[in-house]
Amino acid sequence: MPAQVRVCEPAGSSRRFFLEAATCPARLPLGTVTTHQTVWEGPKMKASVLCFRAAVLLVIAGMLWGIVMGISEDHSTMPAHAHLNLLGWVSLFLFGVYYHLHPALDRSRLASLQVWIWIAGTIVLTIGVALVHSGRAIGDPIAAVSSLIVLADTLLFGWLVFRGDLTEQASQRSTVPAE
Numbered sequence: 001m002p003a004q005v006r007v008c009e010p011a012g013s014s015r016r017f018f019l020e021a022a023t024c025p026a027r028l029p030l031g032t033v034t035t036h037q038t039v040w041e042g043p044k045m046k047a048s049v050l051c052f053r054a055a056v057l058l059v060i061a062g063m064l065w066g067i068v069m070g071i072s073e074d075h076s077t078m079p080a081h082a083h084l085n086l087l088g089w090v091s092l093f094l095f096g097v098y099y100h101l102h103p104a105l106d107r108s109r110l111a112s113l114q115v116w117i118w119i120a121g122t123i124v125l126t127i128g129v130a131l132v133h134s135g136r137a138i139g140d141p142i143a144a145v146s147s148l149i150v151l152a153d154t155l156l157f158g159w160l161v162f163r164g165d166l167t168e169q170a171s172q173r174s175t176v177p178a179e
């Protein structure tokens, strides 16, 4: 016999649990499922939260790098500093804003995967660019491979954006009453 349940989202939690109404402190009406059970549980951390946390850590690293460059008066690794800040701070923060504006996507595994790939790609690309500008040839293949990873990850993000728009348009069309 199906039980009436509500979706309960504890404050500060990125998880969604479907609980019996009586056990749920903050309630949103949802619907009916078969029993008192966890129906779906998304990634532990929302993609946007992951973006903002990683972006803050990376910009702190980028700023320290800039300060070291300034103090040492050696600006040779400036392109690596610029890539770390622009990919790791600016881009990552913008991804976070987009995901935050699209809550269903924000909870998806694919969005989290996109963010993790971006974080790893940015770090490896920064190391590669720094090695190249420090005169180490090993930096070339590292920068080349990681730049392709970052490009592929941008395509994944683009696919999520276009797919989301198509889904929204389809759902809007389906709710327009027939004349």
Ligand code: HEM
Binding pocket: 059, 062, 063, 064, 065, 066, 067, 069, 070, 075, 078, 081, 082, 085, 086, 089, 090
């Ligand atoms: C404490 C913070 C920062 C310090 C001390 C710092 C320091 C520096 C230094 C010394 C340079 C080399 C300049 C040159 O050789 O002409 C540089 C370049 C650069 N920085 Fe930063 N930076 C900081 C934060 C940031 C942030 C947050 C961003 C991006 C959001 C950023 C983006 C860039 C870019 C794009 C360049 C290259 C500029 C060019 O091509 O002339 N920096 N930074």
